[in-house]
Amino acid sequence: MNAFRFDLCQLPPEAEILRQEVRSFFTDELSHLTPLERAASWDGFDREFSLKMGEKGWIGMTWPKDFGGHERSALERYVVLEEALVAGAPVSAHWIADRQSGPLLLGFGSAEQHHKILPGIAKGELVFCIGMSEPDSGSDLASLRSPAKRTDDGWLLNGAKVWTTNAHEADYMIGLFRTSTDPGNRRGGLSQFLIDMKTPGITVNPIVDLPGREHFNEVVFEEVHLSNDCLIGSEGEGWDQVTAELAYERSGPERYLSSIQILLALVDELAARPSERGAIVIGELMARLATLRTMSLSLAGMLEAGQNPGLEATVVKDLGTGFEQTLPDIAQSLIDLEPDPDNGSDLQLVLSFLIQAAPSFSLRGGTREILRGIIARGLGLR
């Protein structure tokens, strides 16, 4: 009867105890943040803050202790994530590594890679970026061409990656490169590499994004030599590894909470300017928010139970990014105030940034159209 499976998930008592601890830490540590800084959400970059998160044991929470992890549950980790997002904590320096690079290495990396890399991520020391898209390969990832060729003692990389968030800050990239070409199997011949960003031949060129930030980049590879131990997993298995990685990338609460600061500010603005229409719209948004949180928690519960909710994560990301993307327009339609990045109220400030950031929500981590294609396949239409 059901196309998808969403078992409801209850957070265990230890997760709720942790929530209080996390909340009071953020209250103490983040009191200096401006509304605009909070609105940056998981794009906010602060290495010092990531080190503190590492000290608290809130990075790599579910990983084995042998690799610097804390062997806590996926549900406890979930609580830290959602509290960080609502607090507007600057988590970008560790977010990508905690979410996908670390789990990818745990799943496919060598023992040597585990010991060399994972403890540094868990401490909040190592910043990661993800090299997937290329100038001619976006949604059609399998068409990527940047080559990695075998040499006597390793690999030789060339080509370019684009839209690489934090490449200018990153210590490592996990990059997807073409190691062979088989016209009959576009998804074959791709391999993932652990790339030290200090390796000679790598140039990072900033790309100014729509809101005016320089946080994503073009990364050019010119005759970059890597040793043999930089290959992650198996040669030619990159597509399957990336697919597993994307499931982590798509399943988190950051896929519906990116513009939560608008909702918080809008509620206060409407308290000062009461209207029936405003109240109705807030009620509708709360219904969507509560439902999305229930669905998102359900994914966390399935991950904790060792299941792979790839299809359900796709559903939640599509619904969630629709919600976070529509918040700026809804706020603007309810309030007769201009978005103001300099001298506005809290709402005007966060709006000025999030109006411009919102188009990216349904692009990053897989476009809306790609996600809906995956859902259609899940329905048996493709």
Add this chain to the structure above:
Amino acid sequence: MTSETATLLEQTVTRLFGDLVTDSILAAAEDGVWPEQLWLALEKNGLTQPLISEENGGVGATWRDSYVIIRAAGYFSAPVPLTETIAAGYLLSQSGIDVPEGPFSLASPPDNGLSLTKNDQGTWRLDGEVLRVPWGRHVRFVIFSYENMIVSAPVAGCSINRGSNVAGEPRDNLTFSNQAVEAATGAFSSARIGALIRAAQMAGAAERALEEAVGYANERVQFGRAIGKFQAIQQNLAVMASETAAAGCAADMAFQAADYGEAEFEIAAAKIRCGEASDIVTATAHQVLGAIGFTREHHLNFATRRLWSWRAEFGSASSWALKLGQATIDRGGKNLWSDLTARNSNIKE
């Protein structure tokens, strides 16, 4: 996690509805025929009073367990007051009124100058009209809240002005005159519990509409291929499927919360979210099914006409959103998130 009780209930109800709710039974019900065989089978299998304790002749199930029954009633368009009987039975038992033999109806709290008085012998008397009572002509009692009371009125002694909703389900106006009724104070209002059952029914009907639309898209050939192979159709059906999933989760969330307290927030959220999903689900299903979907010949109409009816019953999405939104605004932005997370943590397995 799905309990053993819920699994058993779901198997029973799916088999029973699958066997007994045919398109011809549905059409006959719209013409006024009471499906006696279906009702007796539901009673015999304990599906009409799942929430009543086993000592009192019920199944002793939770709201969470009962969700599967009520969702299935929506999925199959069951033409009987099953969901109303379950909810009304719960209201009666909660307020200490003996649960008589069903079927029951559940009505929205009347706001039209009803009179409920206690006479010298301590008997409650009811005067006035109760409007749009689901299945009024077919039930033995109608249960509703009035101020802080739960009232159970026998239908035998009232005058009935027949009406219906756009799905052809009876929605009758009942006029009572100095009618002896049972009444007791009750915490759960019939408006809220009505919204709860309609949300789950909508989730079920949305699932059915999705199945009909996907099935049709895979069979119907135009331009030399199944229309489901066209990206335009795939993208629309993907949205419809996500909305259906959201409706199911919203309703499930509310049923779970109903086991642990007033659940006003979750029930309001579920009625709003299922209503929002219904808009998209009905529109997309009819777009995909084309002309055949716009007939009484195809099953789809039983699901979509119910979605249009149910989204308006026991409070529209907007009326619930006004309450929920005002409560949120009154609490302020600083409490929004902590209130939301605290609600979830009140629930214990």
